[in-house]
Every structure is written in C-alpha cells, then in structure tokens.
Amino acid sequence: MTQDELKQQVGRAAANYVLSNVAHGAVLGVGTGSTVNFFIDEVAAFKDRFRGAVSSSNASTARLRAHGFEVLELNDIETLPVYVDGADEIDAAGHMIKGGGGALTREKIVAMVAQTFVCIVDESKRVDLLGAFPLPVEVIPMASAAIARRFVDLDGQPTLRVAKDGSTFVTDNGNWVLDVHGLRIPDPVGLEAEVNNWPGVVTVGLFARRGANISLLGTKEGVHRIDY
Template identity: 65%
Template sequence: MTQDELKRLVGQAAADYVKQHVPEGSVIGVGTGSTANCFIDAIAADRARYRGAVSSSEASTERLRGHGIEVFDLNQIDSLPVYVDGADEINALGHMVKGGGGALTREKIVASVAMTFVCVVDASKRVPVLGLFPLPVEVIPMAQASVARALTAMGGTPQARVRADGSPYVTDNGCTILDVRGLQILDPVAFETSVNQIPGVVTVGLFAQRGADLCLMGTTAGVEMTDYRN
C-alpha cells in the first residue's frame, strides 16, 4: 500500500475505535495534518452520533465544518473522552515529535484535557530515538534570536520556518516556529522540560510528558495497535 492508503486505513481504524469506545453524544478532540484529515473524513459518515468536535487548527476546523460537524471552542467543553491526532515521529514509549503542520501548541492544549490520546500514523513514523524529524518550537517573535541561541547551546541547529514563497511562517497563534535539526533526544521528558523553560518559548513539539495512550499504526500487514497504558 502507498503511504496515503496507509493513512486512510488508520484514519478509518481510529473512527471505528472512537465509535466503539466513546459514548454517543460526545464531543471529540481532533488533531491536524494529513492523517488526522483521514480520520475526519472517516467520522463524517457517523457525524450524527457525535455532538461535535474540538479542533486543534483552523484547517481542521474548516474540514470538520465542511462535513457538517459542529466545532466547539475548548472553553465550552469540560472534558474530552478522546483526542485523535497524527505524529511526525513516535517511539516505543508513545513519546512523539509533532508540529510539522505548525499546530503544536493547540494540539498540546487539546491533548491535555483528553482522557485518551489516540495517535494515528503510518509505519514510517516509528523511530528508536526521536530527533531525526526536525523538532518544532513555537516562539514569541521578539524572542526568536535568543531562543535560537539557547537551542544551539543545547546541541541543535535551529532554523526559522518559512512558507513556500519564502515569507515567514506564522502560526494560528501569531507566532513563529524554529525547526531544530541535529538532535538525538535520549530523554524526551527532560528535554521537553528544558526547552519549555527557555524564555520566549510558547511550547515545543515534544509530546513526552503527555504522550500517546494508544497508537494505531498502518503497516503493510494492516493496522497495528499499541496500548501504552499497559
């Protein structure tokens, strides 16, 4: 199967999981990216079963509304039974690098209130050590240079993200992103803490302190499920 076919496979598997485990009438958390888009498309057939969704990006909000699914502000919701999102990398403990799509801060916020975090990926995202994919760090614009110096001192090579036309990349929160290359993140929990403590950092795309509870991974043999709560 192609990578796109694997993404559709796990998107459908996540929709089936949510339908089986989440009570009817619930509001569900929905992430950002191509695999999350496959999940959004897959739940559209059962949209009447859910009260609606909380979205981690403007792009996902638009896609959900296009399917007729109501999107709520997180401030309107007390809790989320599930949050479904993709990852750029995931290790054997369910720690992830996320934020290739630029929505890492909102993804972290939605994940923090969800009872169960379901990560949906294809097998290419499984790694023994995090860091091969550039680590995104969302930064207050005035602190970009100082944060870059701090990240360099930590062993990385940060580069400001730009759009295809060369213009600065601006997040949905009005901030910039530094993509940090050259890392081997051997202790993701400690590294996440260290980066978050740099003044000017909004958040880092390490999801280790709040990692995945469950991973649905598309492989050539089908969908492989790993439960990190066991």
C-alpha cells in the first residue's frame, strides 16, 4: 500500500470511530494535515449527524465548508467530545510532535478542550524516541533569534521555516516557526514545560502534557487501535 492509501484507510477508521462514539448533534474537533483531509472527506457523507465542527486551521476550515459542514468558533462551544488530528511523530506513551503544517498552536488549543484526542497516523509516524522529526516551535517574530540561541544551547539546530515561495513562513496567527533539528527527547513532558516558559515562544510542538488518548495506526495489515 502507498502512504496515501494508508492515510485513507486510517481516515476511514477515524470516521467510523466518531460515528460509533460521538452522539448525534455533537460538535467535532478537526485537526490539520493530509491524513486529516482524508478523515474530513470520509466523515462528510454524515455531516448532518453533527451540529458542526471546530477547526484548527484555515485550510481545514475551507475543506470542511466545501463539504457543507458548519464551522463553529471554539469560544462558542461548551463541550467537545472528540478531537481528531494527525501527528508527525508519536511514541509508545501517546506523546507527539506536531506542527509540520504550521497549525500547532490552534491544534493544541482545540486538543486542550476535547474530552478525547484521537491521533490518526500511518505506521511511519510511530517512534521509540521523539526528535527525529524537526521540532516545530511557533515564536513571536522579534524573539526568533533569541529562541534559536536557546535551542543551540540544548544541542539543537534551529532553522527558520520558509514558505514555498521562498519567503518566511507565517502561521495563521501571524507568527514564525522555528524547526529544530537534531534533538533527542527522552523527557517530552519536561521539555515541553521548559520551552513553553521561554519568553517569545507561543507554542512548542510537543504534545506530551496533553497527549493522545487513542491512536489509530494505519499499517499494511490494517488499522490498529492503541489506547493510552
């Protein structure tokens, strides 16, 4: 199976999960990325079962609306039973690196509100130790050089993310992203707490203090559910 086929099967499994576990009239939390796009496409056929969705990015909002979903503001939602999103890496404890698409801050906010975080990934994202994927960090632009120096002190190799047109990548929140290469992260909870306390950091792409509750892992043998 190709990677896209693996993503499609896990997107379908996530749609089946919410149809079986989320009450009629509830609001879905929807993340960002290529695997989530397959989930959106799969669940769209049942959109009338749900009051609407809360989205973590402008791109996902546009895709949801194109399928006829009502996209709601998180501030108007009291309960969010489930949040479905992908990850760039996930370990055996459900700790993740996220933010390859640049939506890490909004993703973390929606994940904080959700009762259950369902992470949907193909088997290439499962790792024993986080850090092979460069760690995304959303930063206030004026702090980017100072934050980069802090990561160098941790033996990281930070680079400023560049958009496809060669300009500096700008998040939906108007900030920049540092991608930190070369880290090995044996204590993701501790590193998340430390980096989030640095002035100028908006969000670090470690989802460890609020990790996944469930992962749906796409493999050539089918989709495996893992509970944490």
